[in-house]
Amino acid sequence: MDTYLETERLTLRRFTSDDADLLIELDSDPAVMRYLTGGMPTPPDIVRERHLPNILSGYEKWGGDLGLFAAHEKDGGAFIGWFILRPEPQGPLDEVELGYRLRRAAWGKGYATEGSRALLAKAFTELGVRMVWAETMSVNRGSRNVMQKLEMSLADTIPTPSDMEMVEGSELGGVRYEITKEQWEQR
Secondary structure, three states, X not given: OOEEEEOOOEEEEEOOOOOHHHHHHHHOOOOOOHHHHOOOOOOHHHHHHXXXXXXXXXXXXXXXXXXXXXXXXXXXXXXXXXXXXXOOOOOOOOEEEEEEEEOHHHOOOOHHHHHHHHHHHHHXXXXXXXXXXXXXXXXXXXXXXXXXXXXXXXXXXXXXXXXXXXXOOHHHOEEEEEEEHHHHXXX
């Protein structure tokens, strides 16, 4: 396994062209997709033909340092989902998005916080990142709790994208949290 990052309980690695089925299975769970598509699964051909190639090309674009990373439990190796640490498509490399999508079986175990905390440390100590941001739906209490545990600050409210208007709570919009390297060092 091409390990990108390890935590106490997780191993993060770069995705490969053989990982489409992991992504398809993850995106087929209505509970996982609740705050993204209103529970609608991502069609398998979209995962194979668009999402996975974009993930792989991101590693080339950012030298393998940034992108979307498969997360596995160290104990047993089960795939639990993915974490993201990457800039906007044309954004500066020192401002990156933090996020995750985890299988329902991995919820409530602290994996989102553990993986995100390790990614923040990597971003600020190894990758020259100045600021990390994360966005979620206002009603996504679980993700907001993780951002708060990471000591990220609520920076802004954001409108719901038109392709997410069918999502429960979309009328409340979204939220953006941020943390700078300086804030991270002072916590």
